[in-house]
Amino acid sequence: MRYKYCPECGFCLFDKEAGDDGAVPYCDRCKRYWFDSFSCCVIVMVVNEFNEIALLRQSYISDEYQTFVAGFMTPGETAEQAAVREVKEELGLDVGKLVYAGTHWFAKREQLMHAFIGHVRRSDFRLSTEVDSASWVSLEDAPSKMFPDRPGNTQHIIYRQYLDSLSDRKFRGTRIGFSLW
Ligand SMILES: [Zn+2]
The missing domain is CATH 2.20.25 (N-terminal domain of TfIIb)
Structure with missing residues (x-):
């Protein structure tokens, strides 16, 4: 602006x-x-120890597609603190390990998105009122439920970074048991 x-x-x-x-x-x-x-926001792909991703239904964003945890940073807060806080607020989960996944410009809303992968232990959600529902979805099923993979879609960028990190650790095809390539 x-x-x-x-x-x-x-x-x-x-x-x-x-x-x-x-x-x-x-x-x-x-x-x-x-x-x-411009606004600074965080977006967090929440992953559990079984390589399932938390997908959120938020009707004020979309009735069709499911989202990651996201929210605005507040003054005085680091991006890391905002990411941990948003996961706690929206899903009621504690992040055990946070991996930075870069910054991404969301042109439609003039927002700088700080992206993260938030590792948590699988447990039931305690949802905020902003979230209509949430579910644990397998890595292979997640892309079809996310917003379409278009240029500038941060969800898919983070998702691919996570797959790459699994591949780097030679987990691909063994621990997660499937291949997307
Ligand atoms: Zn003045």
Whole structure:
């Protein structure tokens, strides 16, 4: 989002050169630049010790497709803390090991998604009111229930990273017992 008015004083901003960044909205009253803003979010693929993935049904997002745990970061919180908190809030599960899966730009909502794989022990969910239902789904069944694999779909990027990590550890075809290639 590009600022038009100063968030501090409400003064109309004008574009002013800011070195390598080019023209940036500037408040002549507060004497400061207002760089474009966007939201920071986390998205967590929750996996248990049987290589099952937690898929969530959230009707406010989709009636058709199932989602991963996701939410907005709050000021003062690291992405890792937000990821652990969101898994606890939405599913009632404690993350034992958190693996970072990079950042991904979600253009539709101007959000920077910090992606993670959250390892948990299989147990029953204690769902937040934001979540209509959740289920443990096998690795092979998960993609057909997720949003379609289009460019910019973070779900599938994380999913593939997880498969690659299994492959790297030579688990492919032995521990998980199937091949997707
Ligand atoms: Zn101002």
